[in-house]
Amino acid sequence: xxxxxxxxxxxxxxxxxxxxxxxxxxxxxxxxxxxxxxxxxxxxxxxxxxxxxxxxxxxxxxxxxxxxxxxxxxxxxxxxxxxxxxxxxxxxxxxxxxxxxxxxxxxxxxxxxxxxxxxxxxxxxxxxxxxxxxxxxxxxxxxxxxxxxxxxxxxxxxxxxxxxxxxxxxxxxxxxxxxxxxxxxxxxxxxxxxxxxxxxxxxxxxxxxxxxxxxxxxxxxxxxxxxxxxxxxxxxxxxxxxxxxxxxxxxxxxxxxxxxxxxxxxxxxxxxxxx
Amino acid sequence: xxxxxxxxxxxxxxxxxxxxxxxxxxxxxxxxxxxxxxxxxxxxxxxxxxxxxxxxxxxxxxxxxxxxxxxxxxxxxxxxxxxxxxxxxxxxxxxxxxxxxxxxxxxxxxxxxxxxxxxxxxxxxxxxxxxxxxxxxxxxxxxxxxxxxxxxxxxxxxxxxxxxxxxxxxxxxxxxxxxxxxxxxxxxxxxxxxxxxxxxxxxxxxxxxxxxxxxxxxxxxxxxxxxxxxxxxxxxxxxxxxxxxxxxxxxx
Numbered sequence: 001x002x003x004x005x006x007x008x009x010x011x012x013x014x015x016x017x018x019x020x021x022x023x024x025x026x027x028x029x030x031x032x033x034x035x036x037x038x039x040x041x042x043x044x045x046x047x048x049x050x051x052x053x054x055x056x057x058x059x060x061x062x063x064x065x066x067x068x069x070x071x072x073x074x075x076x077x078x079x080x081x082x083x084x085x086x087x088x089x090x091x092x093x094x095x096x097x098x099x100x101x102x103x104x105x106x107x108x109x110x111x112x113x114x115x116x117x118x119x120x121x122x123x124x125x126x127x128x129x130x131x132x133x134x135x136x137x138x139x140x141x142x143x144x145x146x147x148x149x150x151x152x153x154x155x156x157x158x159x160x161x162x163x164x165x166x167x168x169x170x171x172x173x174x175x176x177x178x179x180x181x182x183x184x185x186x187x188x189x190x191x192x193x194x195x196x197x198x199x200x201x202x203x204x205x206x207x208x209x210x211x212x213x214x215x216x217x218x219x220x221x222x223x224x225x226x227x228x229x230x231x232x233x234x235x236x237x238x239x240x241x242x243x244x245x246x247x248x249x250x251x252x253x254x255x256x257x258x259x260x261x262x263x264x265x266x267x268x269x270x271x272x273x274x275x
Numbered sequence: 276x277x278x279x280x281x282x283x284x285x286x287x288x289x290x291x292x293x294x295x296x297x298x299x300x301x302x303x304x305x306x307x308x309x310x311x312x313x314x315x316x317x318x319x320x321x322x323x324x325x326x327x328x329x330x331x332x333x334x335x336x337x338x339x340x341x342x343x344x345x346x347x348x349x350x351x352x353x354x355x356x357x358x359x360x361x362x363x364x365x366x367x368x369x370x371x372x373x374x375x376x377x378x379x380x381x382x383x384x385x386x387x388x389x390x391x392x393x394x395x396x397x398x399x400x401x402x403x404x405x406x407x408x409x410x411x412x413x414x415x416x417x418x419x420x421x422x423x424x425x426x427x428x429x430x431x432x433x434x435x436x437x438x439x440x441x442x443x444x445x446x447x448x449x450x451x452x453x454x455x456x457x458x459x460x461x462x463x464x465x466x467x468x469x470x471x472x473x474x475x476x477x478x479x480x481x482x483x484x485x486x487x488x489x490x491x492x493x494x495x496x497x498x499x500x501x502x503x504x505x506x507x508x509x510x511x512x513x514x515x516x517x518x519x520x521x522x523x524x525x526x527x
Binding site for chain 2: 147166183
C-alpha cells in the first residue's frame, strides 16, 4: 500500500468520525434555531394552547442536577481511580473495585433511575432534584474512576521515584506530583462523564421527575432539559415539537460550552514545553 | 558538610532473588566513591539501599546495617527523613513534567511545607548555580517546563532539585549514561565541585569516568563486592583477578 492510499484512508476515517456530529448539529440548527428567542431562555413553559414560553427552568434545573452529580461523581471517581492506580495495585480489593466499576458502567440508565427511586425517593416520600443529582453522580463514577486509573498508570514510575527520593511523603507525592502530572487526562475523563450524563433522561424520570415551574430547591422536583425535550417530543403539538428541537440544540451547545470552559480554565498556566 | 557511610553485612532481595550478599563497606565523607561492575551486579540496588528507595518496590527486602553520619538509617529514622538527608540522581533525567524549572528545584522544599518566597528564591538560585545550570535558565525560570530542557540540562536540573533540600550525601545512579559527551563532562566537573560539600556515591558503567572523578572505587560482581580500594589501586594494581579481568575488558 502506498503512502497516498494510507493518507486517503486516514482522511476518509476522519470524515466518517466527524460527519455524524456535524450532521446532527446541522439538523438541530435547521430544526431548532428558528424557535430560539429570548423567551426560550427566560420563560417557563406555557400551558398547551398558549403560544410562546421557554425552557429557562429546565436549563437551570439541568445546571443544578449536573452540579450535584459532579459534586458526587468527580471526587468519588477520582478517589477510586487513585486507589486503583496508587494504593491497591494487584490487591483483591482493587480487582473487586475495578470489576464493580465496569459493571456499574454497563447498568442501563433506567435501572439506575429505579434504584435511586427505591433508595431515596420512596423513603423520602417525594421526587427531588437531590435524588436526580445522585443518580447522575453515580453514573459518572465508573467513567471518572477508570480514566483516572488509566491516566495515573501512564505517569512514568521515574516521576514517582523522583518525588519519593526528595523525602516527600507518599500521600503528598501522589496528590501533588502524580495526580498533577496526570491531570489533563483526568479532566478529560471528568468531561466525558459530565457530557454523557448531561443528556440522560431515563435516570431522571423517577427521581428529578420534572417541573413546569421554577425550582432551585434540592428537595423538590426539578425540570431538566432532556426530560423537557422527551415530554415535548412525545406530545402531539407542533409548537412543542419545535421547542423540543430548540431544547436539543441548546443542550448540545451548553455541553460544548461547559466542556470548552473547563478546558480553557485548566489549560491556562501550562508551561512552554510541558508534556 | 558530607558525612561518612558505614555499611555492615548488607543483604537485599527482590522476591527470592538475592541481589546483594554481605556487603561491607566504609564510604568516606566529602569524597566521590565510584561503584563499577557489569549490568545486574547489584550496584544500583546497593545505592538504593542507602536512601531506602529499595523498599519502595513491593517484593523487595533488606537486612544489615547502614550508618550514615551517626544514624542507623534502618532503625533511628523513617524512610522519608533519610531521603531528605541522602539525595538521589537517577539514570534517566526525571524532572517533574508539569512543573516549571523553578518549581522543579523548589519541589522538595515546597512539598515539605516550606513556603517563604524569599528563602525559596534564594535556595533555587543557589542550587541552580551549584549545578552549573543557572546561567542557562535564569531568564526562563518560571516560564519554561523542566521537560523543555535538553537531556544534559534536565540532569543538572535534577541535581539542583536534589541539592535544594540540602542533603549530606548525594547518590548518583549512572547520572551520565543517557547523556552526550559534552553534557557528561559538565556533570563530571560538577561532581568535582560538589565533593567539597557532599559525600558522593556514583554508580557508573564507564570506567574512565570512575577513574576521573572518584577517590575510591568499589567493584561489584554477581551481588557481591569483590574489591574496594583507592581508585588508583583498583585501576593500576587490583588485588583480585576478577577486578583485573573486568577493568582490562576481558568481560562485562
